[in-house]
Structures are given as structure tokens and as C-alpha cells.
Amino acid sequence: MRGQPEREIHEALLGDSAEDLYENAPCGYISTLPDGTIIKVNRTFLTWTGYQREELLSGKRFQDLLTIGSKIFHETHYAPLLRMQGFLNEINFELVHKDRQKIPILINTTQRRDAAGNPLSNRTTVFNISDRKKYEQELLLARKKAEQAVKAKADFLSMISHEIRTPMNAIVGLSNLLQEAQLSPQQQEYVRILKLSSENLLSLLNDVLDFSKIEAGKVTLEERSFEVRQLIDSIVHGLGIKAEEKGLRVRVEVDKRVPILLVGDPIKLRQILTNLLSNAIKFTERGSVTVALRVLELFPDAASLEFRVTDTGIGIAEDRLGAIFEEFTQASYEINMKYGGTGLGLAITRKLLDLHGSKMSVESEPGVGSSFSFNLRLKLGQEARESHRPRTRDAQAIQGVRVLVAEDNDVNVFVIERFLRSWGVEFDVVENGQAAVEKVTANHYDLVLMDLQMPVLDGYDATRKIRSLPEERFRRLPIIALSASARIGLEDKLEHAGFTDFASKPFEPEELFAKIAEHGSRSVPASAGQRPGREKEQAELGSAPPSRSFSLEEFRSLTAGDRKAMLKLCSTTLKNCENYKHEFQEAIDTGNLERFAFHAHKGKMTLELLQAHALLAALKQGKTLLAEKEGEPTRLQSIGQVIQRELDAIIEVLKAELQQG
Structure with a gap:
């Protein structure tokens, strides 16, 4: 007979345990009639709401405990859906505590029905999500602050870039003019150092600005036809002086099967290759640097290409290969001290390749050299597009082109005037956008060079006014934006304002010449520039x-x-x-x-x-x-x-x- 009491005690313990689990569960439990009248509730729910059990079981309905907005949702969505499908999961409501405080909750409800399908009662599990809502609010606030910080940083960089580039425009421009003057050998050396230092400073500034714009997601890929051989040759030619000063041989190896015209973003590709070639020359003291382009596979409408830059430089230790692509990081402290730089070049290159859906590969051995490569699949260009390529200074003179210069900085005006005069360009100068609109209306110009930041009327509004003038010629008039800010991030504003193209300040003479030749000379009669x-x-x-x-x-x-x-x-x-x-x-x-x-x-x-x-x-x-x-x-x-x-x-x-x- 001793076994009988033991079984009773065991069953009693099981009963107590089940009831205890129900009452003190980490979530609330309530049972209601189909109309919402509460018929059972656990202690957890009572603790959350501050009510006594008798208060809720004396005819209170679940919806009576909700805020006004939750009551409306209960009547219009919750109750009809529950009647229709018999259950609901993860529905958000707001409970009202007895002391009127609001409690965000998440509920799951299952409806019990009889054999005929008539509802008998609803069983609801209630989760208190106050902490979750608090975290969500904190995350939203943190996100808002982060977005404000990013915007503030972008605005600051845009402002500071303009402020720095304006005096840099004068320094680089005057350096170019001085190099054309009759100077003694010592003065020539001073000018060379001045120009080199200013270009280095400008390069650092561009790196920081480019990285900031890429981080902010303001960089997208364009698609246009270009000659890849010409692109590589121009990059090598531009950096050849630095290689020559160090006694380095720069070799270009292009697969004969590479198509003449390709379609892609030549500006981003130029930036990638320039970063790689510049680094190769920078970190190579003797030997050579090779730029190679080979065909991996040809398709009817595209070509898969491998770009590779190889040097015989200092090389990189294997344990540092991953770090070199991190922003503001170089292979070692000693390299940073000896060669300088921001450590952003490869980080920018990697992000630009990410836009292309490609990745950088690197092979390196300390003291032997390094090889950086990446693959791109580019569409084939049409020969018909060749005539639309920008013309270079070597391809066409711009003598007789009529240009209006809208620029309020005296030094910038001085530099531009010297170049335009030397090229035989006819030009007028105004110092604000309103004067530019008046000049364009009263005279015929082949092209307008329009600064973006000017008093009275800025370049954007001036361009919009010109485009809105009734005559058709004002909608076809080439207007080139001149700005000390980086182009990245300005594309939408420039397009909406109606600009034809963009030239960055400080500009190189060749770049400005090419812009004028491409856009301004279209209206020059053949007789003005070419004799029969x-x-x-x-x-x-x-x-x-x-x-x-x-x-x-x-x-x-x-x-x-x-x-x-x-x-x-x-x-x-x-x-x-x-x-x-x-x-x-x-x-x-x-x-x-x-x-x-x-x-x-x-x-x-x-x-x-x-x-x-x-x-x-x-x-x-x-x-x-x-x-x-x-x-x-x-x-x-x-x-x-x-x-x-x-x-x-x-x-x-x-x-x-x-x-x-």
C-alpha cells in the first residue's frame, strides 16, 4: 500500500509544476471568449499590467486593455482575420498599464472551435517587447546620427575641397605658366619642385575626397565607348616623367587580339590603372615597370580582359598582403616614413573594382617585386562611335573659337586668360552668373566656361536660365562646369542644371584644351581652321x-x-x-x-x-x-x-x- 501515496505525491508535484510554469512563465497567457472577455490569465500578465486577477476576470475584455490605435486595429483586422483563419501570429499591439503607461506587446492567438466550427475561446500568448522597442529606437537614433554625421562629413569635404582647390588652382596654373617662361636653370628647378609639391598635395586631396564619395555610395559606373590602347598609352605617358627621373623602364604589352573600341567607364578604369602604375613607379628604385593587357576570352559582343601591372620594386611581405587594401594603411611604418602617401590608393582601387564586380589579385616577394592584376568583361564598341571621342590637343586647333568665361576669382581668370590667348581663342570674361546670362543673350558664343560658385547668381542657376531661354541655340550651347570640388557626387546636380561637361580646377592645360576642342569647335566653320x-x-x-x-x-x-x-x-x-x-x-x-x-x-x-x-x-x-x-x-x-x-x-x-x- 506504500506505492499508492507515492503516486499521489508524484502526481501532485507534477500538477503543481505545470501550474507554476503557467503562472510564472516569461510570457503572458490569457484565455478569452470569442468576444474578447477574459476568462483566464497568468501572473506574468497581471504583473505587466498592474491589475489584480479579480479585476480582469470580472468581465474585462482584452481589447479594453489596448490603446485607441490598437483597439481600432483589433476591430478592423485582428478579429476578422481570427474568425476567418482561426489563428494569428506576431501581431503588434500596445497595452495600457493600470497607471496609464503604455506597454508594447507581440501576441500569438489560437482559436478553439467545436465540431461544427463555431468558436469557443481564444488562447493568446503575450510577449512584452519593451526592451526590443527601446533597442529599435536607439538603433534608429544611432542610424539617424550616423547619417547626419556622414552628411556633415560630405558637406565639410565638399566645402574644404573647394576652399583648398581654389588656391591650388592658382599654384598649379602659375607653375604651368612659369615653366613656359625664360628662366635660369636654378629657377626652372624651383618651378619643377613647386609644381611637383602642389601636384602631390592635390593628389592627397583627391584621394580623400574620392574615398569619401565612394563610401557615401555616390559613385556609379558610366558606359561609353573608348580606346583601351590609347587609354593605357596616355597613362604611361603621363607618369613617364616620374619613371624617367628614377631611371626606370616602363613597358607596355598589349595583346594584338584586344579590340580597338570597348564600352565601359574609362574614367574609373584610368583611376584604377593610374593608382597601380603610380604605386609601381613609387616603390621601384631600379629595374622596370610593365603594364600588360591580354585577352582571356572573346565573345560576339564582349571581351574578357586581364589587366596586370608588374614591377621590380621593394615587394610586400606575405603577412601584409591583406592589409595594403585597407584604408589609411601601408605595408609598414618604414615604408610610410620613406615614401609617404595617404594609404588610400589601393583602398579606392578595390572599391572601384567592386563596382565592376571584379577583385584585385596580388603576387609579391620582398626585394623581388610585385604584380597586381584584375579581370574585366567589357562590351565591344561600335566603330560608328569613334567620331564622338573627345579630341585631344594634338588632333585639332581651336583658333577662332568664341568662349565666355564666367569666373569670379581673379587668379583663376588670369590663368585661363593666358592659356586661351596663347591658343588663339576669342573670349570675354564676366564675374557672376547673372552677367553670364546677359552676355550669352546679347552675343554669340561657341562655348561657355561656367564656374559653379559665384556671387549674385551661381553657375547652376545661371545655366538653368540659359537653358530656359526661348531660342533653340541656347539649349545646344555647350556649357562646361568649372569647379574646385570633385566631380564625384556632383553628376546629378550638373545634369539637372543642364551642363554639357565638367572640368576640375586646378586643371591641366591639355585637359582644358581637349574640352574646348571637343565641344566648342563644333560650330567653327571648316574655312576658319583649315585651308582647302x-x-x-x-x-x-x-x-x-x-x-x-x-x-x-x-x-x-x-x-x-x-x-x-x-x-x-x-x-x-x-x-x-x-x-x-x-x-x-x-x-x-x-x-x-x-x-x-x-x-x-x-x-x-x-x-x-x-x-x-x-x-x-x-x-x-x-x-x-x-x-x-x-x-x-x-x-x-x-x-x-x-x-x-x-x-x-x-x-x-x-x-x-x-x-x-
Whole structure:
């Protein structure tokens, strides 16, 4: 008989345990009649609401405990849905505590029905989500603060970029002008250092701004046709001076199967390749840097390409390969101290590749070198689009183009005026947007250079006013935005205002020339820039024999058929070349490196226009030999003879050109 009491005690304990779990569960339990009248409730729910059990079981309905908004939702959605499907899960309500405080809750309800399907009662589980709501509010507040901080940072960077770029425009612009002036070798060196330092500062500023815009999600990819070979050549040419100063060889290897025209974002691709090539030159002390492009696979409408930049530089330790792509990070403290930089270049490159759906691969060995590569799939371009490519300074002169310059900064105006005047561009200058609108209305211009930030009326509003003028010509008039702010992030504003294109300040002369040539010269009559029969004249006078190591073609292109300008250019060049013959020989005879380097630098632009590659190579070798104090005199004299022979050949052709009249 002893077993009977034990079973009763065990059953009693089980009963107590079940009741205890129900009463003190971490969630509330209530049972109601179909009309909401509460018939059972646990202690947890009573504790949350502050009511006694008798108060709720004396005819209170569940909906009577809700806020007004929750009551409406209960009647219009909750009750009908419960009757229709017999259950509801995760419904949000607000309970009202006995002391009138609000309690956010989440409920699950199941309806019990009889055999005929008639509702008998509702069983509801209640979860108190006060803490969750508090966290959600804190997260929303934190998100709002973060968004405000990002906006404040973007606004600050936009403002500071304009404030910094405005004086930088003056520094870079005046440096360019000084380089064209007659200066002593020492002054030339000062100008070179000034320009290099200002360009470095501008590069740092651009890196910070670009990274900020990318982080804010304001960068998107464009699609337009471009020549990838030309893109790579221009990047290598632009960075070639830095490589030349370090004695590095820069090689370009392009697969013959690479299509001429591709469709993509040449600006972003240029930025990626420029970052990689610039880094390769920066971290390589001797040897070479190679830019390679090969075809992985050709498709009917696209090409899969591999871009690779390889150097023989300092290399990167294996345990640091991952860190180099982090923002504001370089491979080591020693590298940062020696080479400087923001550590943003590769971080920006990685993010730009993310936009393309590509990733960077890197192979490196300390003391041996590094190789960075990435793959892109680009659409094939149409040959018909070739005519829409921006024309470069070497492709077309802009003499006679009429330009309106709207700019309120005196220094910027001075720099722009000097370049426009030297290019034979006719121009007027106004200092605010309202004056620009009045000038455009009263006169005919081929192009407008419009600063964005001006008094009275800014560039955006001025452009909108011009576009809204009734005549059709105002809607076709090219208007180029000039801004000290970075273009990234301005695209939408520029497009909505009606700008044709954008030029960043401080600008390089070549960039500004190209913009004017691309947009402004469209309305110049052929007779203004080209004389009839020019093609025949070129065939008769300008075609250099294959063996000649120079050409007058660039001279002809630059003067665009203006015979008077061509004769003046040839006459000036002839005088300079005759002077160079004497100066180079004297420098070689006396071993004067400074004098030799000064005249080599002075004549470099002219010789590049002449495409005098053999002479340029000889001058480079002459500088190297003069710099070597123990250099062999016979080799130096041999180089001197090459220089004299090449100059004689150029002089002979220039004289023949002048005799044609």
C-alpha cells in the first residue's frame, strides 16, 4: 500500500509544476471568449499590467486593455482575420498599464472551435517587447546620427575641397605658366619642385575626397565607348616623367587580339590603372615597370580582359598582403616614413573594382617585386562611335573659337586668360552668373566656361536660365562646369542644371584644351581652321620618309592649315634648333650637366611635337653620361655627334618648309 501515496505525491508535484510554469512563465497567457472577455490569465500578465486577477476576470475584455490605435486595429483586422483563419501570429499591439503607461506587446492567438466550427475561446500568448522597442529606437537614433554625421562629413569635404582647390588652382596654373617662361636653370628647378609639391598635395586631396564619395555610395559606373590602347598609352605617358627621373623602364604589352573600341567607364578604369602604375613607379628604385593587357576570352559582343601591372620594386611581405587594401594603411611604418602617401590608393582601387564586380589579385616577394592584376568583361564598341571621342590637343586647333568665361576669382581668370590667348581663342570674361546670362543673350558664343560658385547668381542657376531661354541655340550651347570640388557626387546636380561637361580646377592645360576642342569647335566653320587642299599639301610637303626620325605632322595639326602660323612656328623652331646645336656642344665640351639639362628640358616639348625620338633618346643618354663623373669622354663625344646630326636634319627640313612660303 506504500506505492499508492507515492503516486499521489508524484502526481501532485507534477500538477503543481505545470501550474507554476503557467503562472510564472516569461510570457503572458490569457484565455478569452470569442468576444474578447477574459476568462483566464497568468501572473506574468497581471504583473505587466498592474491589475489584480479579480479585476480582469470580472468581465474585462482584452481589447479594453489596448490603446485607441490598437483597439481600432483589433476591430478592423485582428478579429476578422481570427474568425476567418482561426489563428494569428506576431501581431503588434500596445497595452495600457493600470497607471496609464503604455506597454508594447507581440501576441500569438489560437482559436478553439467545436465540431461544427463555431468558436469557443481564444488562447493568446503575450510577449512584452519593451526592451526590443527601446533597442529599435536607439538603433534608429544611432542610424539617424550616423547619417547626419556622414552628411556633415560630405558637406565639410565638399566645402574644404573647394576652399583648398581654389588656391591650388592658382599654384598649379602659375607653375604651368612659369615653366613656359625664360628662366635660369636654378629657377626652372624651383618651378619643377613647386609644381611637383602642389601636384602631390592635390593628389592627397583627391584621394580623400574620392574615398569619401565612394563610401557615401555616390559613385556609379558610366558606359561609353573608348580606346583601351590609347587609354593605357596616355597613362604611361603621363607618369613617364616620374619613371624617367628614377631611371626606370616602363613597358607596355598589349595583346594584338584586344579590340580597338570597348564600352565601359574609362574614367574609373584610368583611376584604377593610374593608382597601380603610380604605386609601381613609387616603390621601384631600379629595374622596370610593365603594364600588360591580354585577352582571356572573346565573345560576339564582349571581351574578357586581364589587366596586370608588374614591377621590380621593394615587394610586400606575405603577412601584409591583406592589409595594403585597407584604408589609411601601408605595408609598414618604414615604408610610410620613406615614401609617404595617404594609404588610400589601393583602398579606392578595390572599391572601384567592386563596382565592376571584379577583385584585385596580388603576387609579391620582398626585394623581388610585385604584380597586381584584375579581370574585366567589357562590351565591344561600335566603330560608328569613334567620331564622338573627345579630341585631344594634338588632333585639332581651336583658333577662332568664341568662349565666355564666367569666373569670379581673379587668379583663376588670369590663368585661363593666358592659356586661351596663347591658343588663339576669342573670349570675354564676366564675374557672376547673372552677367553670364546677359552676355550669352546679347552675343554669340561657341562655348561657355561656367564656374559653379559665384556671387549674385551661381553657375547652376545661371545655366538653368540659359537653358530656359526661348531660342533653340541656347539649349545646344555647350556649357562646361568649372569647379574646385570633385566631380564625384556632383553628376546629378550638373545634369539637372543642364551642363554639357565638367572640368576640375586646378586643371591641366591639355585637359582644358581637349574640352574646348571637343565641344566648342563644333560650330567653327571648316574655312576658319583649315585651308582647302590641306590634305594635298600634307602629302606633298609633310610626309616624312620612313627613315626620318622626326616629323612635321604635329606642327601641321597644331596650326590646322594656317600657313602663316605654320611658317612662324617653323621659323621659331629653326632659330631654337640652331641655338641648341651650339649650347649642347658647349655643354658637352665643358662637361656642364646643368647647362645641358636646362636646354634639354627647354626644348623637350618642341622635340616631342616634332616626334624627334632619336634626338630625345640621345639627349637622355647625354644627361646620364654627364652625370657620371667618370664617364668615358669618347662615348660622350659620340652622343654629341648624334645630337648634332639629328639637329642638322631637323634644321634642313625646317628650312625647306620655309622656302615653300
